[in-house]
Amino acid sequence: MSSLETIPIRRPEIFRFTSQPRLEKPSLIVGWMKDVGDVSRGVADFLAHAAGGRSFCQIEPTDFFAVGGVTVESNIATFPQSRFFHDDHSKLLLLRSDEPQSRRYEFLSAVLDLAECFKVESVYTVNGIASMIPHTFDRRVFGVFNSVEVQRKLKWHLPIGLRWQGTPHMSTYLLWLAGRRGLQAAGLWLEVPFYLSDRQDAQAIRSAVLLLSRILGWHYETEELDQRVKEQEEMLANLRQEDIEIDARIQRLEQGESLESHEQVELIEAIRGAFRRHG
């Protein structure tokens, strides 16, 4: 069992603890607050709720975020948060956090310092990735791995590897830094229909939770997630009935056709407007 009483942290002033749990070789799951299809936050919210909803530690924001005021989103003042939760039954250490605006290396290093203190065995990130699939299709999951070993270990769960060349996402940077410390880490990238990118895709979130459960041997009750998926499906089915343009374009996606750029934009706008009208 590992606890912070026995293991020093390099920069303790970054962390604010309210309790010091004892965990046995947990897995660290990292969920970011803003993401395609809200997949990352959705998974983190589900796991935090399942863990009792009380965080035991947070990262002080001053080094990593602009804290001169607050931003207002959907009429509500928001403030950056980086909170850790734990679930002893699932051997879970969870970070639910906004992406740092500056000093990303220091932020991610602090996260990995804490992971090492708790003797974390493996690190997982979860994200959404916009795709040209219709919402009626299963969400595929693409894997990103920081070593051949972890890729081999997870090949049955994550048979499709992501291909990417360009500016790295925060999750990929975290996996790479974890690899530098010899920590096994993998990223789960869930397909999200592009027209659901700017809202929560309940089906992608449920797929991610179920996959993580299979990988880590969890047994979570998912009735609430199932209900949200059902509601999302009903809502989209109603929209298709109400708007023949929406229906025609989604049908083309279902038949494997691609949409022109302007058609994609129009579908996104139509779905957005319809969701607004239906609250």
Added chain:
Amino acid sequence: MGVRLYCQPDLKQPVMICGWSGIGRVGLVAVNTMRRLTEAEPFGEIEPEGFFEPSRALIVNGLIEEMRFPATRFYAFHGPQRDFVFLVGEQQPSDPNKTYEMAEMVLDVADMLGCRRIYTAGAGVTTIHHTNKPKVWAVPNQPNLICEIREYSNTILMSEIGDRQGEGAITGLNGLLLGVAKSREVEAICLMGEVPYYLQGAPWPYPKASISILEVLGEILQVPMDLRELQETAEKVNANIDQVLEALAAADELPEQIREEMKILRRPRRSDLGPITEAEQKDILEHIDELFRNDSHKET
């Protein structure tokens, strides 16, 4: 975050020459060219993670194959008379505290290798015309180096630039390194190749200024260098600048006052362009920057 050495070179009282990316990539091109021409071997680097954001990730079939950062690399060269250490930095840290930290690391390496003299290379922005040969501004960190600098060809001290009376500022690592070296009692000289003020925001390098620096370094360090390739590049860049100025002068929406100033820029061959007010300089820069932005968009 630290210095990673691939091997420990055995050098005799080496001179260190540093160049980072900056205005017109003058310093970077100068030092990288000297490094290339001398076939200096890499022996270490400053670990980039704490200084820079990763610029590129390569993920192949799910596996993170590469995480690319701007490099800050050390090279060594055994010269016939003396040994050299080159530092080539693709980028400078944006955080001033990190800049200072990097300067300290460079001086740590210089100390370890026994470097007692450091040169940095960069750009000096002035009213020179792009068809004129750029001079090299030299700023030492110790008064006893002034006499030596007066002997350098095509080189001037701060006191010889306009009415500066020997005063000015050097931003970034080129300047900071001089300061940190001074606090460690290591001699350092910053060499700045002149860059026309209207090109300071241009998206391409300004090799003419790099050539001037290399000529000075080649002379004082007795390292012969064949600069023909760089000169060819400089000629191409100049031709490009002429084209841009022609296009700018032909622009319909150009204010009359600026149009007159552009005529002067296109009718060159004087090293002193005469007095330009701050407002005029600002207007010209704005128009030229706009044109360069359009031009670079076309290229991409």
